[in-house]
Amino acid sequence: MQNNTAILIKNATVYLEDNKLSQGNIYLENGKIKSIGKGEIPFDKASHVIDATGLNAIPGFIDGHIHGANGADTMDATAEALEKIASTLPMEGTTSFLATTITQSTANITRALENAACYQNKPGHAEMVGIHLEGPFVEKTKAGAQPKQYIIQPDLERFLEWQKQANGKIKTITIAPEHDEDGRFIRSLAKSGVNVSAGHTNAGFAGIKKAVSQGVSQLTHLCNAMNGIHHRDIGAVGAAFQLESLRAELIADGIHVSPEMLQLIYNNIGSERIILITDAMRAKGLPDGKYELGGQPVKVENEMAVLADGTLAGSILKMDEAAKQMLKLEGVTLKSIVEMASVNPAKQIGIYNEKGSISPGKDADILLVDDALNIRYTICRGHVSFQ
Numbered sequence: 001m002q003n004n005t006a007i008l009i010k011n012a013t014v015y016l017e018d019n020k021l022s023q024g025n026i027y028l029e030n031g032k033i034k035s036i037g038k039g040e041i042p043f044d045k046a047s048h049v050i051d052a053t054g055l056n057a058i059p060g061f062i063d064g065h066i067h068g069a070n071g072a073d074t075m076d077a078t079a080e081a082l083e084k085i086a087s088t089l090p091m092e093g094t095t096s097f098l099a100t101t102i103t104q105s106t107a108n109i110t111r112a113l114e115n116a117a118c119y120q121n122k123p124g125h126a127e128m129v130g131i132h133l134e135g136p137f138v139e140k141t142k143a144g145a146q147p148k149q150y151i152i153q154p155d156l157e158r159f160l161e162w163q164k165q166a167n168g169k170i171k172t173i174t175i176a177p178e179h180d181e182d183g184r185f186i187r188s189l190a191k192s193g194v195n196v197s198a199g200h201t202n203a204g205f206a207g208i209k210k211a212v213s214q215g216v217s218q219l220t221h222l223c224n225a226m227n228g229i230h231h232r233d234i235g236a237v238g239a240a241f242q243l244e245s246l247r248a249e250l251i252a253d254g255i256h257v258s259p260e261m262l263q264l265i266y267n268n269i270g271s272e273r274i275i276l277i278t279d280a281m282r283a284k285g286l287p288d289g290k291y292e293l294g295g296q297p298v299k300v301e302n303e304m305a306v307l308a309d310g311t312l313a314g315s316i317l318k319m320d321e322a323a324k325q326m327l328k329l330e331g332v333t334l335k336s337i338v339e340m341a342s343v344n345p346a347k348q349i350g351i352y353n354e355k356g357s358i359s360p361g362k363d364a365d366i367l368l369v370d371d372a373l374n375i376r377y378t379i380c381r382g383h384v385s386f387q
Contacts, residue, residue, distance in 0.1 A: 005030055006045045007382065012052035012368065015059070015338050017357045026057060028364040031382035035360055048384070052368050055376055058338050059357050060095025060365035061319040062345040064172060064275060065132055065221070065249055067100045067293065068282035074099040074131075075294065077111040082119045082128060088285055089126035090378040090385035092318035093341075095365035096129045096355055098171055100279075102294040103135030103146035106158070110165055117167035124383040127365075129351055130171030133162070134220070137185075138200035139176035144225040145313040146200055147294050154185040163194075170194060171349040174220040176201040177211035190215025195349050197249070200225040201236060208239035212246060218348060221279055222248040222265065223257050224312070241268040247348055249277045250340075252322040253315050255304055263329050271336035275344045276322045281305055281314035324373050337373065 007028040014024035014036060027034045027046065067073055070088040072081035082099060089097060099116050101109055113131065121127045135146050137154040152158075154175060163170050172195040180186050189196050198211055199220025204227060208216070219226070219240050227235030234241070240248045248269060252262055256279075266274065278284070283291040283300045291298045291305070298305050298313045305313045323337045338357075346356025355363050368377040378386035 005382070006047050007364075007379070007384070008046035008049045009052050009057060009366070009368070010049060012055055012057040014057045014358060015335060017359055020335075024057070026358065026366065028366075028379070028382045031364055033358060033360050033362050033364050033366075036358065050368070050377060050384075055368045055370060056334060057358060058334065058367050058369060059342040059355070060367055060378065060380065061093045061276075061323070061341040062129075062355065063089070063094045063097040063278055063319055064345045064349060065100050065134070065277035066097050066280050067102060067314055069280055069284040071282050071286060073282045073293070074101055074116065075104060075108060075112050077108070077115040079115065079119055082116065083122060083125070086122065086125035086128060089319075090124075090380055091375075093320045093323070093367050093369075093375050093378055094126050095367075095378065095380045095385075096127045096351075098130050098132040098349070099128050100132040100134055103138060103143075103150045104294055105150055109133075109136070109162065113162055113166040113170070117165065117169055124380055124385045126380060126385075129355070130169045130349060131166055132172040132174070133170050134174040135200065137173075137175040137179065139178065139202045142176065142200045142202050142225045144200060145293055145296065145307055145311055147296060154180045156185050156188055159185070159189065172197055172218070174199040176203065177214070177216055178203045178207050180211075180214075183210075183214035186211060186214040186216060190217070193350060198226075198236065202227065204233045204235055205239050205242070208236050209243060212239075212243055217245060217247065218275070219246060219248040221256065221277065222250050223261060224251065240265075240273075244273070247273045247275050247344055249275045251279050251315055251317060252276055252325045253303070253317040254325055256312060256315065259325070259328070262326065266326070266329050266332060271332070271339040273344070274340045275348060276319065276326065276341045278317040278319055278322060279314045280317055284316045284318065320373060320375055327373055334371070334373070
């Protein structure tokens with residue numbers, strides 16, 4: 001791994017915010033994108049030059065929903081666990097992530113939040129840019145792998161205490177909006193800048209539409225743990241199709257959502273509103289076997305992670321695999337992947353001024369990939385983290 005303060009990337013096809021630059025050069029200095037140009041750029045200060053001929057430069061992936069990887073989980077509530085996750089993710093192209101909790105006891109969630117609040121990001125690792133609080137304010141009939149015994153009603157005072165303990169780092173929360181009947185909880189969080197996502201919910205279309213009017217702007221892992229499309233109530237999935245203010249997370253592993261449904265979703269929503277996530281648990285990157293999620297035993301076999309009753313328990317998906325799965329679909333281009341895996345998640349959690357695109361002044365989070373999305377280099381804040 002190269003730890004350079006100044007890097008020159010030469011001859012790449014650069015995916016910019018509004019267009020594409022052929023044979024472009026990108027100069028990185030002190031963790032930032034300093035300049036982008038075409039032709040010879042006389043940056044003698046570059047201590048490392050990368051010839052990217054035949055490669056595409058795209059912004060690093062942002063995983064807004066990941067529980068763990070490489071044997072570690074956010075709920076382990078240790079700096080070592082977060083560091084293990086952060087050090088693993090660049091191999092799959094992820095340069096930023098939200099450390100994601102799961103429904104658990106108040107004490108266990110508190111420990112995880114306090115640990116994340118004081119975690120120090122390391123050079124060359126994916127950056128933990130915040131926390132995704134998944135649960136415990138969800139619906140028991142749509143619990144999925146969320147432990148039912150710890151599910152509680154939306155509690156604004158409890159959330160505000162957790163946000164204080166998290167040092168303001170909770171960027172996204174997944175809740176079942178039907179349990180916030182007067183909308184006070186959702187309105188308060190949305191007003192404070194938290195990305196409120198409806199998930200593990202039994203709400204129908206009318207319920208989701210009402211929640212959107214109160215401040216919900218996202219759906220958690222579309223199609224999973226929510227009502228699908230029925231001809232008399234198009235449910236939460238239909239709401240994603242119909243309500244243009246909603247972005248939707250998507251686990252594109254071909255298991256949580258079939259390839260045919262991925263195509264249907266893309267046809268109806270397009271790359272402008274899809275957010276690719278992994279929802280990965282600690283077994284990601286490890287062999288098949290027995291693991292744990294939220295205090296529950298999980299069996300991993302044939303690329304699936306399941307509880308004892310067969311319920312899907314997160315995934316072992318990698319972000320580059322999700323991107324490749326989407327690239328197989330009709331109409332999806334590399335530009336579409338950039339929108340779904342980088343631009344949209346950055347905008348959704350309010351960090352697009354720093355990340356999510358290749359632009360001067362932004363963090364130097366860059367992937368060099370071939371046309372099939374095979375990763376050749378991952379650069380995290382100006383450090384070559386994977387090659």
